[in-house]
Amino acid sequence: MTTASSAAPSAEVTAIDASARCPLLLLLGAALLWLVVSGALALLNLLQLSTPSLAADCAVMTFGRTAAMQQTAFLYGWAANAGLAVVLWLLGRLGGSPLRSLNWTVAGALFWNLSVALSLVGIGTGDGASHAWLHLPAYVQPLMLVAYAAMVVPGVLAWTGRRQPMMFAAQWYAVAALVLFPWIFSGAQLMLSFAPERGVLQALVAGWFGQGAWSLWLAPLALAAAYYLVPKVGGRAIPSYDFAILSFWTLIFVGSWTGGRHLIGGPVPAWTITVAGVACVLLLFHYIVVGINLRGAFACGGSTVLRFIALGLGAYLLGGLGDALTAFRGVAVVTQFTHLATAQSQLALTGAFSLTIFGAIYFMVPRLTGQAWPSGSLIRGHFFAALLGTLILIGALAVAGWIQGQDLNNATVSFAAIAAHTQPWLLIAAAGQAVLVVGNGLLLVHLVRAIACRWLKPAPAIFPEAPTMEVSRS
Amino acid sequence: MKNSLTFFLGLFFALVLSWAGIVFGAHAQLSRLAPYFDENEGKAFPERMPGIAARGQLVYQDLGCAACHTQQVRRPDFGSDKARGWGERQSVARDYVSQSNVQLGSSRIGPDLANFGARPAAVDAQRLTRYLYDQHGGMPSYRFLFETRKITGERSAQALPVTVPAGREVVPTPRAEALVAYLQSLSNVYEYPEARPVAPVESKEAAK
Numbered sequence: 086m087t088t089a090s091s092a093a094p095s096a097e098v099t100a101i102d103a104s105a106r107c108p109l110l111l112l113l114g115a116a117l118l119w120l121v122v123s124g125a126l127a128l129l130n131l132l133q134l135s136t137p138s139l140a141a142d143c144a145v146m147t148f149g150r151t152a153a154m155q156q157t158a159f160l161y162g163w164a165a166n167a168g169l170a171v172v173l174w175l176l177g178r179l180g181g182s183p184l185r186s187l188n189w190t191v192a193g194a195l196f197w198n199l200s201v202a203l204s205l206v207g208i209g210t211g212d213g214a215s216h217a218w219l220h221l222p223a224y225v226q227p228l229m230l231v232a233y234a235a236m237v238v239p240g241v242l243a244w245t246g247r248r249q250p251m252m253f254a255a256q257w258y259a260v261a262a263l264v265l266f267p268w269i270f271s272g273a274q275l276m277l278s279f280a281p282e283r284g285v286l287q288a289l290v291a292g293w294f295g296q297g298a299w300s301l302w303l304a305p306l307a308l309a310a311a312y313y314l315v316p317k318v319g320g321r322a323i324p325s326y327d328f329a330i331l332s333f334w335t336l337i338f339v340g341s342w343t344g345g346r347h348l349i350g351g352p353v354p355a356w357t358i359t360v361a362g363v364a365c366v367l368l369l370f371h372y373i374v375v376g377i378n379l380r381g382a383f384a385c386g387g388s389t390v391l392r393f394i395a396l397g398l399g400a401y402l403l404g405g406l407g408d409a410l411t412a413f414r415g416v417a418v419v420t421q422f423t424h425l426a427t428a429q430s431q432l433a434l435t436g437a438f439s440l441t442i443f444g445a446i447y448f449m450v451p452r453l454t455g456q457a458w459p460s461g462s463l464i465r466g467h468f469f470a471a472l473l474g475t476l477i478l479i480g481a482l483a484v485a486g487w488i489q490g491q492d493l494n495n496a497t498v499s500f501a502a503i504a505a506h507t508q509p510w511l512l513i514a515a516a517g518q519a520v521l522v523v524g525n526g527l528l529l530v531h532l533v534r535a536i537a538c539r540w541l542k543p544a545p546a547i548f549p550e551a552p553t554m555e556v557s558r559s
Numbered sequence: 560m561k562n563s564l565t566f567f568l569g570l571f572f573a574l575v576l577s578w579a580g581i582v583f584g585a586h587a588q589l590s591r592l593a594p595y596f597d598e599n600e601g602k603a604f605p606e607r608m609p610g611i612a613a614r615g616q617l618v619y620q621d622l623g624c625a626a627c628h629t630q631q632v633r634r635p636d637f638g639s640d641k642a643r644g645w646g647e648r649q650s651v652a653r654d655y656v657s658q659s660n661v662q663l664g665s666s667r668i669g670p671d672l673a674n675f676g677a678r679p680a681a682v683d684a685q686r687l688t689r690y691l692y693d694q695h696g697g698m699p700s701y702r703f704l705f706e707t708r709k710i711t712g713e714r715s716a717q718a719l720p721v722t723v724p725a726g727r728e729v730v731p732t733p734r735a736e737a738l739v740a741y742l743q744s745l746s747n748v749y750e751y752p753e754a755r756p757v758a759p760v761e762s763k764e765a766a767k
Contacts, residue, residue: 141699149623211621284655350633422667496642504697
């Protein structure tokens with residue numbers, strides 16, 4: 086059970102890594118490409134907020150469409166590809182056998198990324214579905230479901246065929262993310278695109294899907310990586326591990342009930358909002374346990390992997406607290422409908438998810454290519470850009486949102502005045518986003534270099550052959 | 560945890576529970592909500608959108624207007640919605656029963672539009688069209704919804720009073736006209752029984 090937690094912080098390459106090299110590098114490459122695209126769109130979007138005339142005469146680049154394209158590229162381009170790459174890899178390692186049927190992943194990934202590209206074109210030309218977290222045009226949604234099912238086949242096989250019946254925490258989260266997403270995705274497609282619900286029920290379904298996509302898909306993907314890497318890299322067992330299972334089921338049972346917090350004061354049944362508020366507070370138990378379990382990340386001891394995960398974990402815990410606070414009506418009356426809500430979602434996506442997955446990528450890629458990262462300065466550059474960019478972006482958006490919220494509640498302040506008050510902060514946020522784009526660009530370049538180095542001038546492997554497969558080390 | 564099947568069923572159960580609670584629960588409560596027939600007026604509310612407005616809703620959706628505008632008025636004592644003149648009463652579920660694609664929105668970079676058609680700004684279609692053509696405060700211009708063309712014969716009655724080279728005119732495309740019709744159709748002034756503003760509770764001592 087504590088297989089990974091008792092493993093020494095060695096940097097071994099196993100047959101599991103070697104067999105999965107090409108498919109997983111394909112997923113990671115695509116993911117980082119989408120991350121840079123999404124970052125550039127986010128930058129344009131933020132600049133449009135302070136300079137509305139920017140690209141306004143171009144229909145494809147109108148504000149509402151760039152916002153939708155940016156979110157789609159981030160969620161379905163970056164988060165899905167990168168999260169799946171990490172989780173497939175760790176399921177293979179924890180399963181104890183090389184991943185099987187990886188051709189399914191490659192085929193699925195091709196269709197998935199094609200669908201994401203098609204979605205961006207579709208949104209740009211006006212076919213977007215215009216639900217938060219689900220802007221995908223209706224015609225690509227079924228294809229994406231099939232592609233997703235193909236991509237996760239090796240993960241499910243690695244889980245069902247694992248050599249050791251006991252499951253480690255990373256496996257719970259990984260398997261939950263793999264199997265829950267297609268269910269909520271198909272449910273949302275059915276109830277929003279193909280047999281749409283009537284009236285405000287659409288908003289409730291979209292809220293349920295959006296929250297589910299975070300609580301049951303992206304957050305578990307990141308947590309799976311963190312639960313695997315923190316004990317492995319830190320070389321210490323997970324403290325209070327017995328509580329981890331309770332925390333896991335709390336997230337799975339309660340997480341998707343919190344979607345209604347975005348509809349406070351809205352034309353939906355009041356109980357949906359109250360239930361969401363209660364669920365947000367209940368979920369604090371999950372966050373506390375995750376914080377205790379993974380506190381080893383904060384004693385990172387100079388490890389790049391753990392430094393990223395510690396930042397991601399910090400953002401995750403802060404995000405949980407923020408969700409609970411803004412679910413109170415008294416707070417929401419200021420924060421709702423403002424940039425502060427955007428800051429919160431960025432804290433979860435750019436902060437918690439991306440930073441944790443970056444940590445996993447830094448651990449995983451050298452083991453896939455069999456060579457160390459080519460450049461230490463690129464890693465440092467990316468780390469500081471990610472840290473600085475995330476802090477500036479989220480901090481500035483939060484301040485802008487608070488100012489906007491106070492102004493909105495004062496009926497004498499016009500929208501032009503609100504725009505003037507928030508503009509400096511939005512410009513700072515845009516600067517933060519620019520730093521993020523540069524940083525993520527560095528990671529993309531670095532990945533390309535790492536792959537090129539492997540094929541162009543193979544260096545002697547720096548990692549010793551692992552004596553045995555992972556599970557037999559316990 | 561050892562048993563894969565139990566684990567899998569647990570995941571499934573958790574998801575079904577949240578679906579049944581939130582989606583099915585609200586569905587059971589709201590799916591039979593029908594327009595309200597007012598015997599005095601002899602018609603049902605909310606009124607169906609005219610065809611051109613329904614097309615305009617699609618334009619509103621495809622341009623992503625909901626990225627900046629909400630369409631939900633909150634109750635008078637929650638936020639400044641009433642004070643800003645966005646509506647005398649809060650929006651209720653019945654306001655949306657006849658809309659095929661509900662655009663509640665989640666961001667107020669611009670004003671709420673739930674009741675826009677009932678506001679003075681919406682009365683004049685030409686002024687509203689001009690509003691879309693020019694950049695206005697924080698709102699970008701939407702010139703791609705307009706066409707600059709050569710005047711053939713009479714100058715179009717729809718032509719915008721803007722400076723263009725002689726012999727040419729700027730006219731709204733059908734998409735712009737549909738969007739304007741949609742914005743003008745947005746109204747929830749009708750008071751449903753469930754939507755009457757809750758009168759502020761005055762203390763009985765003060766009333767005496």
